[in-house]
Amino acid sequence: MKEVSVINSIQVPSGHEEMAINVRDTYIKYFKTKSGFVSSTFYKSINPDNTFNFVNIVVWDSRESFNNAVNSGFDNAEGLNDDNMKVLGKGFPSPIAINPGQYETIRKD
Numbered sequence: 001m002k003e004v005s006v007i008n009s010i011q012v013p014s015g016h017e018e019m020a021i022n023v024r025d026t027y028i029k030y031f032k033t034k035s036g037f038v039s040s041t042f043y044k045s046i047n048p049d050n051t052f053n054f055v056n057i058v059v060w061d062s063r064e065s066f067n068n069a070v071n072s073g074f075d076n077a078e079g080l081n082d083d084n085m086k087v088l089g090k091g092f093p094s095p096i097a098i099n100p101g102q103y104e105t106i107r108k109d
Contacts, residue, residue, distance in 0.1 A: 005059050005105065009052035011053065017054075
């Protein structure tokens, strides 16, 4: 199985940074309880002009683990999974915008 990296580019307007950090921390605490969670690294831009001023990378041991932990809930109106957590793409409150993407590693130097 190949690891899957979920790279979330997050647009956080000025004054909402602490909210974004708290929401991210809540999700990581939850993900750590799920099978297949490997790690998470959170970045804050040092360039104040970046549109996406935060990036969170979450690594899962496989696409199956990622799907089981993250994707259940996309098909209901509230975006809630079986644990009553909003799926990540729907979990950040306005005006924070998240752009999630899933990637597999093809080179590691």
